[in-house]
Amino acid sequence: MKALLLIDIQNDFVPGGRLAVPDGDAIIPLVNALQSRFDLVVASQDWHPAGHQSFASSHAGKAPFDQIDLHGLPQTLWPDHCVQETPGVALHPALDTRQVEAIFRKGMAPDIDSYSAFFDNGHRKATGLADYLRGRGVTDVYLAGLAGDYCVYFSALDALAMGFATYVVTDATRAINADGFRTALADLQRNGARLLESSVLLDSP
Ligand code: VGL
Ligand code: ZN
DSSP: OEEEEEEOOBGGGSTTSTTOOTTGGGGHHHHHHHGGGOSEEEEEEEOBOTTOTTBGGGSTTOOTTOEEEETTEEEEOBOSOSBTTSGGGSBOTTSOOTTEEEEEEEOOSTTSOOOSSSBOTTSOSBOSHHHHHHHTTOOEEEEEEEOTTTHHHHHHHHHHHTTOEEEEEEEEEEOSOHHHHHHHHHHHHHTTOEEEOHHHHHSOO
């Protein structure tokens, strides 16, 4: 069983949003077309309370993209983004969600960030996604979404660690930082992930 994992395709991560990923909305037609090729489609949603400690605004004298130690974990500070009950937290309106069977939210605990759709950044708490996928008989996980160098990357690493055959659809993701994305993809390949372009899936019968 093959699952497509749509990572954080939310208003705040596309141009005009509060943590815009360059060209982030360009992936939406692709991920919409990809969905029919999968047995199961699942989405993740970054879902922070106001005042989340990953926000620079929560730390006096800090600016977005500063690095701090947050309760023992390295933390990049972000602009306020994906705050619960704001327009930016919603899945992008152009994303076709008819085939999305479940949405896994992450980043709710105020004192720890959560890039991966599987675990928080300290690997302290699981979202339940791995058990859900296993319960549905999923063996292969394909990742698309935003951002390629953060939430897609860390979700793919955890998918590998959880024993799923893991694929990243490289043209169905965009990154915050191009260099970081190259490093992330190389690291994923080293760990056993396979990279492919959406055409490989869309052109197969
Ligand atoms: C993300 C930074 C902070 C992401 C989420 O979805 O890649 N990046 N929160
Ligand atoms: Zn976030």
